[in-house]
Amino acid sequence: MNTTAPGRERPRTTPAPAPPAAATVSRRRTAHAAGRALLYLFLVLLAVAILLPFVWMAISSVKADRDVFTVPIQWVPKSYRWRNFTDIWKQIPLATYLGNSLLLSAVITFLQVLTGSFAAYGFAKMRFPGRDALFLGYIATIAVPWQAYMVPQYIIMDKLGLVNTRWSLILIQAFGAFGVFLMRQFYLTIPDEISEAARLDGLSEYGIWARIILPLSKPALASLALLTFVNTWNDYMGPFIYLTDNDLWTVQIGLRSFIGQYDAQYAMIMAGSVISVVPILVIFLLGQRYFVRGIATTGIKG
Amino acid sequence: MTTVTTRTAPAPTAATRRRRRRNALVGWSFVLPNLLGFAALTLVPVAGTFVVAFTDWDSYSSPKWIGLANFRRMRHDDNFWTALQNTCWYAAGHIPLTLAASLGLAVLLNQKLRGVGILRTAFFFPYVTSLVAVAIVWNMLLSPDIGPVNQLLRHLGWSHPPGWTTSTDWSLPALILTSVWRDMGYYMVLFLAGLQTVPAELYEAARMDGAGPWARFWHVTMPGLRPTTFFVTVMLTISSFKVFDLVQVMTEGGPGRSTLVLSQLIFREGITHGRFGYSSAVSLALFVIVLAVTLAQFQIQRRSER
Numbered sequence: 001m002n003t004t005a006p007g008r009e010r011p012r013t014t015p016a017p018a019p020p021a022a023a024t025v026s027r028r029r030t031a032h033a034a035g036r037a038l039l040y041l042f043l044v045l046l047a048v049a050i051l052l053p054f055v056w057m058a059i060s061s062v063k064a065d066r067d068v069f070t071v072p073i074q075w076v077p078k079s080y081r082w083r084n085f086t087d088i089w090k091q092i093p094l095a096t097y098l099g100n101s102l103l104l105s106a107v108i109t110f111l112q113v114l115t116g117s118f119a120a121y122g123f124a125k126m127r128f129p130g131r132d133a134l135f136l137g138y139i140a141t142i143a144v145p146w147q148a149y150m151v152p153q154y155i156i157m158d159k160l161g162l163v164n165t166r167w168s169l170i171l172i173q174a175f176g177a178f179g180v181f182l183m184r185q186f187y188l189t190i191p192d193e194i195s196e197a198a199r200l201d202g203l204s205e206y207g208i209w210a211r212i213i214l215p216l217s218k219p220a221l222a223s224l225a226l227l228t229f230v231n232t233w234n235d236y237m238g239p240f241i242y243l244t245d246n247d248l249w250t251v252q253i254g255l256r257s258f259i260g261q262y263d264a265q266y267a268m269i270m271a272g273s274v275i276s277v278v279p280i281l282v283i284f285l286l287g288q289r290y291f292v293r294g295i296a297t298t299g300i301k302g
Numbered sequence: 303m304t305t306v307t308t309r310t311a312p313a314p315t316a317a318t319r320r321r322r323r324r325n326a327l328v329g330w331s332f333v334l335p336n337l338l339g340f341a342a343l344t345l346v347p348v349a350g351t352f353v354v355a356f357t358d359w360d361s362y363s364s365p366k367w368i369g370l371a372n373f374r375r376m377r378h379d380d381n382f383w384t385a386l387q388n389t390c391w392y393a394a395g396h397i398p399l400t401l402a403a404s405l406g407l408a409v410l411l412n413q414k415l416r417g418v419g420i421l422r423t424a425f426f427f428p429y430v431t432s433l434v435a436v437a438i439v440w441n442m443l444l445s446p447d448i449g450p451v452n453q454l455l456r457h458l459g460w461s462h463p464p465g466w467t468t469s470t471d472w473s474l475p476a477l478i479l480t481s482v483w484r485d486m487g488y489y490m491v492l493f494l495a496g497l498q499t500v501p502a503e504l505y506e507a508a509r510m511d512g513a514g515p516w517a518r519f520w521h522v523t524m525p526g527l528r529p530t531t532f533f534v535t536v537m538l539t540i541s542s543f544k545v546f547d548l549v550q551v552m553t554e555g556g557p558g559r560s561t562l563v564l565s566q567l568i569f570r571e572g573i574t575h576g577r578f579g580y581s582s583a584v585s586l587a588l589f590v591i592v593l594a595v596t597l598a599q600f601q602i603q604r605r606s607e608r
Contacts, residue, residue, distance in 0.1 A: 036415075043410060047424035050483065054431070056450065057439045069448035115336040122332025129326060134333065141344050143536075143596065145544035147565035148589040151572035151581045152350030153343060175339030205328045234432040236547040241573055252434040256551055259438060266442065273435035284430045288423060291430070295488065296495035 054277075061085070061270035068266040084271040091268065094275065096247055097254035102279075104166060104239075104250060105232040108173045112228045113221055116179025121209045123180065124187035125195060135184070138177040146237075154241065168242040173232060178298075179224050185297050186220035187213065223294025226287045230280055251276045351589065354582035361576030372583035382584060384559045385567040386591075388474060392563060393542035395478035396485075400538055403486040405531070408493030409523060422494070426487035433484070437551035440480045441467060467553050470560040477561055481548055485541075489534050496530025497523070532603050536596055543592045564588045 060068045061084055063077045088094055122128075123135050153172060154163070162168040190213065198208045214221070239250045249257075255272050262268070284291065314322070355372060359365035376382045411422050428436065443451050444466035455463035464472040504522045513521065524531075546565040549555060555562040564584065572581025 039410065040415060043415075043421055047421050050428065051424055053436070053439045053443060053483075054427075056443065057435070060442075068442075069445070071448065071453055073450050073453065115339065119333045119336035122329050126329030126332060127325060128329030131329065131333075134337070137345065138340070141348060143540055143592075144348060145540060145565070145588060145592055147544050147546065147568050148585045148592075149344070149347035149351050150568065151578055151585060152347035152354055154573055155350070155354075155578060156343065156347060171339065172343050175336050175343060177340060177344070180336060180340075205332070209332070230430055234430075234434075236434055236551060237569075240550070241569070252432055255434050255438070269438060270442075273432075273438055277431050277435050280430055280432060284427070285423075292422075292426070292491050295491045 057270050057273055057277075060267055061274045063267050065265060065267050068270070081267060084268050085275070088268050088271050088275070091262070092254055092258050092272075093247070094251070094254065094272065097249055097251040098275075098279075100166075100248060101233055101250040101252070104169055105229045107166075107170055108232045109225050109228045111170065111174035112176055112179045113225050115175055116224060117183045117214065117217065117221060118209065119180045120183030120187055121205075121213060124184045125192070125208075125213075126205065135180075138180055142177050142181065150241070157242065163242055164244050164248065166243075166248065169238050173228075173235075173238065176228075179228065182224050182227075182294060182298055183217070183220060186217055190216055219290060219293060220297070222287060222290040223297065226283065226290050227294050230283065230291075233280060351582050351585050354578055355586045356583075357579045359579040361578065365579070368579070372580050373587075375580060376583055376587065381559065381562065381567055382587075385562045385564045386587075388559075388561060389543060389545070389563045391474055392478060392545060393539065395475065396481050396542045396545075397535065397538045399478065399482045400485050400489060401531070401534060403482055404489035404534070405493055405527075407486060407490045408497060409519065411490070412494060412497045422490070425490055428484045429488040433547050434551050436484060437480070437548055440476075440483075441552055444476055468557060470558050473553050473557060473560045477545075477548060477552060480552065481545070484548075485538075489538070492534055492537075493527065493530055496527050499530075500526030532599070536599055539595055539599065540592055543588060543595075 056073075059075065059077060062080045062082060063074070064079065064081050067074055067078060123131060157163050157168045157172075162171070194212060194216075195208045198212050199205075203211065233250075234252065235250070236252045236256070239253045240256075243249055243253065255269075255276055258272055259269055354365070356367060356369055357365040358368045358371070407425055411418055411425070415421070443449050446452055446463070446465040446468050449466075451466075452463040464475070466472050466476040500523060504526065505518060508518045508522050544565050545563055546569070549561050549563050549566060550569075553561040555566050565588070568581050568584050568588065571577045571584060
């Protein structure tokens with residue numbers, strides 16, 4: 001499946017099929033080009049099919065309710081009802097929800113990146129007894145499903161009086177093992193000679209972290225920040241369990257409860273969905289390569 | 303990581319010992335801020351599950367040690383067996399389908415095609431979008447009478463298409479379908495990263511030996527991707543067994559109990575009804591199942607490497 005420049009020959013050591021005649025080569029090349037064109041067409045169609053739910057969501061969001069489900073589907077609305085996007089703010093406190101989501105995502109991302117990169121420096125660049133066992137503990141909990149310890153965690157939050165406050169969500173998500181893992185993976189790729197040189201120049205370990213490692217790890221920090229932000233923004237279960245007051249709700253919870261209340265207002269539900277997706281869409285398109293890099297980093301074992 | 307400072311000294315002098323101790327302290331100080339939060343809110347709760355599961359503890363009473371009683375109760379709990387069964391079915395659908403879809407996409411998109419980046423973004427996008435929005439949209443798309451999906455199926459000649467989330471037989475397949483659609487982009491990225499590690503010379507050599515695309519896939523790509531495939535399978539397994547959000551938003555476990563999964567049972571028992579003890583017992587069961595399946599996968603992996 002790999003594409004290499006045609007015509008590169010290499011001495012054969014193993015018995016190979018007889019060298020193809022010129023006619024077969026050119027025929028094979030035409031077949032190859034046709035195959036690629038077909039593949040291309042297939043991939044484009046598949047991508048369109050994958051994105052179709054979003055297209056349908058966007059189109060439905062500017063329709064009248066009765067036009068959302070028509071047979072056959074109206075891919076171009078008969079009339080545009082942009083009011084859906086203004087009315088929804090009056091029906092539910094969407095601004096509050098969006099604000100709550102933004103606040104939680106920003107605070108959790110900041111803390112996760114800060115404490116994660118700090119701890120990762122300890123794990124990647126320092127030696128102390130118990131380090132490797134401790135790190136193994138971090139890794140192991142990534143594999144433990146959250147549901148398996150969600151109830152004791154809830155009890156602790158309850159005893160601390162933090163249920164139904166933002167603190168509960170901030171605390172359980174700010175000290176994640178994931179951030180430590182991701183940042184450590186990246187720090188392991190930074191040569192030790194760099195910090196060694198800084199040490200000889202009289203910089204303390206904290207100074208090395210703040211002035212050498214952090215600036216060097218901007219791409220990794222961006223990856224972790226984006227992944228954390230998006231995960232927190234999209235989180236449903238956490239806010240669902242911990243937040244009962246309507247004015248603390250995030251956009252996910254608010255949207256879900258909106259369907260419960262007004263399940264026939266299809267178009268407006270779609271408008272709400274669009275509004276909840278747009279911030280993520282923007283962030284994603286801006287920081288796409290950092291996302292991909294972050295995910296790829298965590299997939300390579302170190 | 304380096305031992306440059308200490309390696310040169312054959313026997314530790316008082317000075318190096320002091321320096322080592324100081325280094326250890328500094329090392330711990332880096333880890334500590336995160337560790338404190340992590341220990342209090344993750345390690346302690348994980349350990350807590352192992353204790354609470356053996357107690358009779360409700361939100362209004364104090365914990366009382368009752369040994370295995372919660373587990374005996376679990377054995378006779380219909381909800382538990384239904385949830386376990388549904389979770390296993392979900393995993394049985396979600397793991398192989400997502401694996402195949404993401405691997406296929408990664409192999410096809412690992413080529414120098416014009417606009418391949420845009421295509422990758424398109425396939426990755428569902429994973430990034432909010433699950434609630436996605437679940438809402440799919441619920442509507444799959445609506446049995448008027449939904450676009452069934453309109454299409456009828457058009458293709460299926461006169462009585464499935465009822466999807468409103469039917470006890472089709473609700474689980476509907477969830478699997480949505481989750482595969484959503485997750486394949488994420489695992490595609492992992493496979494794409496794995497493909498970068500397969501040496502290009504191997505493809506070249508296989509080509510020289512006259513291997514066609516299929517032969518190259520089976521004899522070069524697949525062996526080269528073995529570590530990635532293993533990692534992805536383990537990740538998929540863990541994520542399948544803890545599925546919650548999608549189920550909660552799309553079907554709430556229904557209709558009937560047709561999509562009730564273990565994590566929902568844990569949630570209902572523990573947080574809705576405040577039955578901490580029993581809920582923790584179910585948590586422990588989930589934990590043991592995930593651990594057992596993961597260890598089994600490690601065993602199979604090790605054996606196949608020999």
